[in-house]
Amino acid sequence: MSFTFYAALLSLGLLVGMLVSLEVGRRVGVHRLARDVDGAMAGVGTVEGAVLALLGLLLAFTFAGAGTRFDARRTLVVEETNAIGTAYLRLDMLPKAAQPALRENFRRYVDTRMEAYRKMPDIVAAYEALARGTKLQGEIWRQAVSGVHAEGALPQASMLVLPALNAMIDITTTRTMVGQMHPPYVIFVMLFVLALLSALLSGYGMAASKSRSWLHMLCFACAIAVTVYIILDIEFPRMGLIRVDAFDQALVDLRSSMN
Numbered sequence: 001m002s003f004t005f006y007a008a009l010l011s012l013g014l015l016v017g018m019l020v021s022l023e024v025g026r027r028v029g030v031h032r033l034a035r036d037v038d039g040a041m042a043g044v045g046t047v048e049g050a051v052l053a054l055l056g057l058l059l060a061f062t063f064a065g066a067g068t069r070f071d072a073r074r075t076l077v078v079e080e081t082n083a084i085g086t087a088y089l090r091l092d093m094l095p096k097a098a099q100p101a102l103r104e105n106f107r108r109y110v111d112t113r114m115e116a117y118r119k120m121p122d123i124v125a126a127y128e129a130l131a132r133g134t135k136l137q138g139e140i141w142r143q144a145v146s147g148v149h150a151e152g153a154l155p156q157a158s159m160l161v162l163p164a165l166n167a168m169i170d171i172t173t174t175r176t177m178v179g180q181m182h183p184p185y186v187i188f189v190m191l192f193v194l195a196l197l198s199a200l201l202s203g204y205g206m207a208a209s210k211s212r213s214w215l216h217m218l219c220f221a222c223a224i225a226v227t228v229y230i231i232l233d234i235e236f237p238r239m240g241l242i243r244v245d246a247f248d249q250a251l252v253d254l255r256s257s258m259n
Helices: 003-035 044-093 096-118 123-148 157-179 185-208 214-235 245-257
Strands: none
Touching: 003 185, 003 214, 044 096, 044 157, 044 185, 044 214, 044 245, 096 123, 096 245, 123 157, 185 214
């Protein structure tokens, strides 16, 4: 099953859980009011406000963190494209005889990089493509080292070609690690627990009303559930509906320019 299905299932579960918590909280409140009319609601507003404030703060920080990481991943796509493009252009400083094989490996390398991200969310296939890219990095590096010391290479080739290749290789590690950067799962557990607890307390506070306000209950539960779904989707941008695939066009354009 896809990540989108699991994220939607979790959000739907949260929605149902919050509606149940609202109803349970209301019934507990009604029962308490029947036994203690004057003291049943004492201090409830303070506790409810504190828990809701904590939930809002956690939602805000989680959403902001997911958005920041989303932007960082998009930026790294452009940075990798620039690094590959720069290294490819600097191959002109190598002897003519050494360039064709290197340029062909560069084209294959870009193909593997694009394939790795197109395979998502198939993690196994994506890592296989990444492994092929890593192997090509070693071949490109060995060919470039031989080329900068070969007869016909420009004097400054080693100072310009090798650092560019190093930057191209380093950014792949950066992209891989940034792609795996997520909040600890305990944050999401805490988010779900606080959402259910806030619904329970809100339902308790609604006990003073003679009838249920389904509109308020549904709006509250839906707002939290949808927000959590969007956070999950942004946090895993190559697996859900919100994706960074549009920025991969930069790599596609670079690959076209290599033909």
